[in-house]
Amino acid sequence: MKYAVVTGTSKGLGASIARLLMEASVNVIGLARSKNQALENADLPGSYQHYQVDLANIEQTEKTFFKIINFLKEQPIDSLQLVQNAALVSPIEQVGKQTTEQLTSHVHVNLLAPMVITNLWLEAWRDRDIPLVLVNITSGAAKRSVYGWNAYGSTKAGLDRYTDTVALEQEKLETNNKIFLFDPSIMDTDMQGEIRSADPSQFVDVEQFKNYKTEDKLRNTDVVANVLVKRLLNESSIKNGDYYSVKDVF
Template identity: 80%
Template sequence: MKYAVITGTSKGLGASIAKQLMEASVHVIGIARSENKALMDADLPGSYQHYQTDLADLEQTQQTFMEIIEFLKKQPLESLQLVQNAALVTPIEQVGKQDSKQLTAHVHVNLLSPMIITNLWLDAWRDSDLPLVLVNVTSGAANRSVYGWNAYGSSKAGLDRYTNTVALEQDTLGTGNKVFLFDPSIMDTEMQGEIRSSDQSQFADVEQFKNYKTDNKLRDTDDVAKVLVDRLLDETTIQNGEYYSVKDVL
């Protein structure tokens, strides 16, 4: 059986990735704070299981993934993929005006949870002969400084370096596992709505992002998901350690 574990499946890109993999007969395990009834009720070749989890809670995150691993170890696995898509953009604010609790939750979801999950994941399948595929969803903000996105850019830059290092280790160890980054660029999501609701004193580029919406420059999440899903459905095309952007295709 083919399984994929995806974080952030309640809406947006995560939901689109999950649905398209299910359409391709992949069994999906979704992790998010909110359930996705459409996925749970979908009549598709692949099934959907949901684990309601707040990835800002590191202890809860670890417990959830230990349960998922225990479940998966009882399944006849043909392939196993992990897509770490969940992320926060808030707080959008200049340094010196931020809420410490928001900052903590931000770093937990965007960086610490992926690190903890990856550590558990690679340890759990260490003695397996099943090659793993792990993809972390990144952002162009990891490579440039944006006024008001100090937390977001920093957490994504940290995720990029972490992903590259894990890929290097897996290559050196000769595990056959593939770890890579996927950049979905700008999409029509609730996160974009959060960005557009910012004040210019918080986010200097807010007008540009409002124009993305009015000028219809935001890609549909289904279109973006297809770029990644096509890659995931043909693992031979994936290069360990690669940076794969939707802009390479669309």
């Protein structure tokens, strides 16, 4: 059986990825703070199982993944994938005007949780003959500095370097595991709405992002998810350590 674990499935890109995988007969385990009744009630070839978790809470995240791993070890598995999609863009603000609580939650969700989860994941399946596929969702903000996105750009850059390093280690260890980055570019999501609501004093490029919406330049999450899911369904096409962007297609 084919299984995929996807974080951030309550809405947006994560929900689209989960549904498209289910349509392709993949059994999806989704994680988010809120449930997604549409996925849970969907009559599709692949099943959906939800775990409610706040990825900012690392202890809770670790316990949740132990439960998921224990469940999966009881299943007959032919393919196992991990899609780490969940992320925060807030706080959108200058350095010097942020709270420690905001920064802690941000770093936990965007960087520490993916590191902890990857560590648990690779350890859990070390002795199983199951080639793993892991994908971390990145952003163009990882490669350039954006006023007001000091936390977001930094954590995405950290995630990129972490992913590259894990790929290097897996290659040297000759595990046959693959990990890669996927850049979805700009999409029509709640995160974009949050960005557009920022004050210019917090985010100087806010007008540009408002124009993306009014000029219909934001891609639908289903369109973006389809690009990634097509790659996930063709595991032989995945290159360990690759950087794959929706812009490679559009």
